Amino acid sequence: MTPPDRALIERLRSLIARGEEARPSGPAIPLAPPIDAALPGDGLARGAIHELLTADPGAATAFAALILARAGTPTVWIEPTPDPYPAGLAPFGLDPATLIVVRADGTDALWAAEEALRAPAIAGVLASLPRLDLATGRRLHLAAEAGGTLGLILRPDTPNPPPTAARTRWRISALPTPGPAHRLGPPHWRLELLRARGAPPGTWNVAWDGTLVVLGAARAHG
Amino acid sequence: MAERRILALDLPRFAVDRAIRREPALADAPLALWTAEGPRRLITATNEHAGIAPGTPLADAQAIVPGLITRPADPAGDAATLRALATWCGGFTPLVASAPPDGLVLDITGCAHLWGGERPMLAEIARRVRGLGVAVRAAIAGTAAGALVLARGADGAIVTADRQAAAVAALPVATLRLDPDLAELAERFGLRRIGDLAAQARGPLARRLRPATLTLLDEVLGRSRRPITPIRPAPPAEATLDCAEPILTAEAIGAGIARLTARLCDDLIGRGEGVRRLALTCLRTDGTVQRIGIGTGLASRDAAHLARLLAPRIERIDPGFGIERMVLAAEVEPLDGRQAGLPGSAAAAATRREALARLLDRLRGRLGARAVVRLDPVPNHWPEQAVQPADPLAPPRPAPSAGQARPVRLARPPRRIDGVSLLPDGPPVRLGTMRVRRAEGPERILPPWWQFGLREAPRDYWRVETENGQRLWVFARRRDGTPEWFIHGWFG
Structure with missing residues (x-):
């Protein structure tokens, strides 16, 4: 390699580095102390997309809602047939007054997600994208990076989910709760961190009682 | 023609009231407005604490009234405010005309019953104008000129067409607002009241006091009338581009849009307005017309943003054998230079709101307005109806208090x-x-x-x-x- 080439590469490298730092994306979003400790950056990183496999639609939606609420305002919710119910989301901290609900499917949904992620005015984006391929996922990730926005991708849980460009991938399921048969207490969920860049996988059983409480840390995975 | 009923408002101290509205502290001080006429500064109007005849030199006025506060007169501002006041009166009747410098004329034919009759309507309008801090005298007659003269000379008068001539006859000639030289002439002949003028032979009167005075006199007496010229809404915001060569390609249309939005936005800065709706009309060489349009969530005069909103719709334009003229017309609303006076955090919030509005405009532009909403909880116990889609930028409603647990x-x-x-x-x-x-x-x-x-x-x-x-x-x-x-x- 000749010296001018090296200089060019150095310059490109610095440009790339600067590009990545272009928009400071703010502190990571905390979940619960034991989980945050296991994630690089002490929580879910902003300026990135995260994937939630919805083993249970209710649990995954509620978990997504509480992350969106912690990301800040305003937030965007993109689905082919959006059915979020404000009265049910409010207990998870998500204020319907600052939630923009977008009905979009297919390429429209991808386009809307990219636009919203790229907008610095938006704090968080949730998008139901059942067929997100690696290249498109990478594109959304770059948009999130550019906007400093948190992106949550909801997709159905499948036994062998395809590779992902997301910073983290989770499977969210519901757990049966103890207690009397005629009363429902705080819900219990299983949060499985299947994949995270820069961190080992893990599983946590949690309860939601206004805050996220880790029950038994089944940290070791497999 | 059916008999018309005209309500006139005379604003006897309009310029002074405006000055006091701008500086409320002036209300209790002797105040005079002045204007420069060549090298001389002359008083144009004073409030009740000063009491100096208009036309008095400013220096004399200051000598007569110690502590006199003076402000330059603002006839252009007065005229603009009068027009705004006329628009405001559009709430009473759609037919409003301004009678500069200090009068308004409302055609209330067929409207008075909505207010319980002419007298309650007159009282209500006068009350509301006074509420704006503007002194007012009002009257109702069969013609605009007659009503104005009555307002000046007999505040509160309501006369029917057949009694109008008699009612105005008793009023002083000064209420006609003749030119000063004509007023002086009438005075010299001993014609003090309008009735004195009306009693003169028309020929000599027209010769001496000019035919225009005769026309005015006829209108005042109700012998003839002129339809009032209602004020028009502000001229439309438009930009036009004539193409030297008929254009055919989407790129050329896009370039045309960029020039039109830039020109339109320049114009809107001067008008202090922003775009809420935009329609692009393309006139084709074959004489037919193609049209596309967009709307914005917040008023905007960001040319690049508006061009971006139109861009996805260019493909809907069929240029045929070429477009020879493009017209961009906007529906506008006031948009002040908000960046100017706001403190840091408020300016940041406004910028964020604008950025959000731009995102919403783009989303709505592609997906449709009904696909981009906020879900407002409404107090309705039936679950399907407890949610209502709303404009995400509309002011939020108070959330109903939490009741039973509801699903996500x-x-x-x-x-x-x-x-x-x-x-x-x-x-x-x-x-x-x-x-x-x-x-x-x-x-x-x-x-x-x-x-x-x-x-x-x-x-x-x-x-x-x-x-x-x-x-x-x-x-x-x-x-x-x-x-x-x-x-x-x-x-x-």
Whole structure:
């Protein structure tokens, strides 16, 4: 390699580095102390997309809602047939007054997600994208990076989910709760961190009682 | 022609009232407005604490009234405010004309009954104008000129067409507002009242006081009338581009749009307005017209943003054999230079709001306005109706207080599922293939019978947890005694 080439590469490298730092994306979003400790950056990183496999639609939606609420305002919710119910989301901290609900499917949904992620005015984006391929996922990730926005991708849980460009991938399921048969207490969920860049996988059983409480840390995975 | 009824407002100290509205502290001080006429500064108007005749040199006035506060007159501002006041009067009747420098004329034909008659209407309008801090005298007659003269000379007068001539005859000639030289002439002849003028032979009168005076006199007396010229809304915001060569390509149309939006936005900066709706009309060489349009969530005069909103619609334009002229017309609303005076955080919030509005405009532009909404909770117990889509930028409604637990997602419509319960009114023990482990309820919700009549059955809602922990919102609807089960939502 000749010296001018090296200089060019150095310059490109610095440009790339600067590009990545272009928009400071703010502190990571905390979940619960034991989980945050296991994630690089002490929580879910902003300026990135995260994937939630919805083993249970209710649990995954509620978990997504509480992350969106912690990301800040305003937030965007993109689905082919959006059915979020404000009265049910409010207990998870998500204020319907600052939630923009977008009905979009297919390429429209991808386009809307990219636009919203790229907008610095938006704090968080949730998008139901059942067929997100690696290249498109990478594109959304770059948009999130550019906007400093948190992106949550909801997709159905499948036994062998395809590779992902997301910073983290989770499977969210519901757990049966103890207690009397005629009363429902705080819900219990299983949060499985299947994949995270820069961190080992893990599983946590949690309860939601206004805050996220880790029950038994089944940290070791497999 | 049917008889018309005209209400006139005379604003005797309009310029002074405006000055005091700008600086309320001046209300209790001797105040004079002045204007420069060549090298001389002359008083144009004073308030009641000064009492100096208009036309007095400013220096003399300051000598006569110690402590006189003086402000330059602002005839252009007065005229603009008068026009604004005329627009404001459009709330009483659509036919309003301004009678500069300090009068307004409202054609109230057929309107007075809405206010309980002419006298209550007159009183109400006068009260509201006074509420704006502007002194007013008002009268109603059959012609605009007559009503104006009556307002000046007999505040509160309401005269019918047949009594108008007699009513104005008694008023001083000064209320006619003749040119000063004509007024002086009339004075010299000893013609003090309008009736004195009216009694003169028309020929000599026209010769001496000019024909225009005669015309005015006829209108004042109700012998003839002129239709009032209603004020028009502000001229439309438009930009036009004539193409040297008929254009055919999407790129050329895009370039044209860029120039038009830039020109339009330059114009709007001067007008202090921003675009809410935009229509692009393309005139083709074959004489037909192609049109596209967009709307914005917040008023905008960001040319690049507006061009971006139009861009996806260019493909809907069929240029045919070429477009020879493009016209961009905007529906506008006031948009002040908000960046100017706001403190840091408020400016940042405004910028954020604008950035958000731009995103919403783009989303709506492609997906349609109804696909981009905010879901407002509304106080309605029927679950399907407890949510209402709203404009995301509209002011938020107060959230209804939290009641019973509600699901994070609502099934629309409710999904029918086979359910088994052990007791007739009991919770389900099985839903489809799912075994129900626990159930909380029931919460009975009655249908809004005023909408559905009696065909919709009441629903008994249960929050249930299945054996694998899934939490559902289900209801039983009884038809002929047997419950039909539906899933209506999912809990976290």
